[in-house]
Amino acid sequence: MSQVILHHYPQSPVSEKVRVVLGMKGLDWQSVQIPRYPPKPDLMPLTGGYRRTPVMQIGANVYCDSQCIIRELEQRYPEPSLFPGGGAGLAWGVSRWTDGPLFIAIIAAIFGEQGHELPEEFANDRGPLYFGPNYDVDTFMRTLDETLAQIRAQFSWFDQCLADDRPFLLGEQPGLADALGYYLVWFFRGRVHAGPAMLRQFPKLESWEQRVQALGHGRPADLSADRALEIARTSRPEVMEWIDPADPLQVSVGQPIGVTPHGDSGDPTVRGRIARLTPDTIVLRRRDDRVGDVAVHFPRAGYRAG
Numbered sequence: 001m002s003q004v005i006l007h008h009y010p011q012s013p014v015s016e017k018v019r020v021v022l023g024m025k026g027l028d029w030q031s032v033q034i035p036r037y038p039p040k041p042d043l044m045p046l047t048g049g050y051r052r053t054p055v056m057q058i059g060a061n062v063y064c065d066s067q068c069i070i071r072e073l074e075q076r077y078p079e080p081s082l083f084p085g086g087g088a089g090l091a092w093g094v095s096r097w098t099d100g101p102l103f104i105a106i107i108a109a110i111f112g113e114q115g116h117e118l119p120e121e122f123a124n125d126r127g128p129l130y131f132g133p134n135y136d137v138d139t140f141m142r143t144l145d146e147t148l149a150q151i152r153a154q155f156s157w158f159d160q161c162l163a164d165d166r167p168f169l170l171g172e173q174p175g176l177a178d179a180l181g182y183y184l185v186w187f188f189r190g191r192v193h194a195g196p197a198m199l200r201q202f203p204k205l206e207s208w209e210q211r212v213q214a215l216g217h218g219r220p221a222d223l224s225a226d227r228a229l230e231i232a233r234t235s236r237p238e239v240m241e242w243i244d245p246a247d248p249l250q251v252s253v254g255q256p257i258g259v260t261p262h263g264d265s266g267d268p269t270v271r272g273r274i275a276r277l278t279p280d281t282i283v284l285r286r287r288d289d290r291v292g293d294v295a296v297h298f299p300r301a302g303y304r305a306g
């Protein structure tokens with residue numbers, strides 16, 4: 001059984017993106033189901049406060065954020081590549097669109113459609129998380145049609161990409177771009193009432209959706225949270241210590257540092273000692289009573305270090 005452990009829950013769209021990547025690579029992995037809402041007492045010892053979903057664990061290495069998770073999967077399991085035609089950097093750039101404005105527009109559609117009927121737990125947690133502390137449900141309700149029009153325009157781009165009957169967005173082979181588009185179509189179809197009817201307007205996109213779905217999720221096996229913590233406790237973090245000397249943040253290995261997602265979502269800062277800093281990754285070492293020493297990995301893009 002592979003050492004990849006994914007901490008996630010079935011309804012999580014961002015986890016679906018990672019599950020699809022695990023499927024593209026045909027990997028065995030272990031699945032720990034975490035709560036949909038804080039508190040997440042068996043996740044915090046690993047991440048040091050990062051509460052989002054999903055998180056990947058490999059021994060005593062913890063990878064926060066799907067960007068960081070997918071980059072690590074590509075590095076450890078390069079075949080088949082997520083970048084079949086090369087040009088990896090561009091697909092990461094595309095992810096800033098899909099995971100940013102397009103993802104947020106779908107959340108806005110959920111708030112706009114369900115308004116005050118949204119389950120309280122969901123509204124109270126996800127409202128401030130995605131829209132800041134002063135968000136206003138009535139605005140989403142009032143602007144629902146416009147939000148749906150914005151989503152439709154963006155989904156039409158996927159459909160256009162498939163106009164020449166190519167099987168996947170970039171050609172013959174599936175790759176990161178497909179996972180980036182697919183998880184949002186999955187989310188929109190499953191959670192927005194207007195979703196299925198709108199998607200029917202894009203037949204090429206629907207056939208592509210079925211092809212990506214058929215790639216599956218690899219081979220997951222259930223694992224308990226206790227066992228995952230024990231695996232972390234009995235493993236040693238593996239980090240190649242290095243600080244990019246050209247990084248604008250002038251730090252040295254071992255220096256205490258905090259890492260916080262950009263935005264005003266109230267995400268907590270994770271504190272530790274910096275072990276590695278590259279143009280696209282930040283790695284902290286930290287210690288926790290339940291798991292001992294761990295290395296926590298974050299993407300650089302979208303995270304503030306200091």
Ligand SMILES: N[C@@H](CCC(=O)N[C@@H](CS)C(=O)NCC(=O)O)C(=O)O
Nearest residue numbers: 012013014036051052053065066067
């Ligand atoms: N930038 C993060 C975003 C992750 C994210 O927002 N995930 C959602 C679930 S799909 C989440 O964390 N929701 C709150 C939660 O699960 O507590 C990533 O790419 O992993």
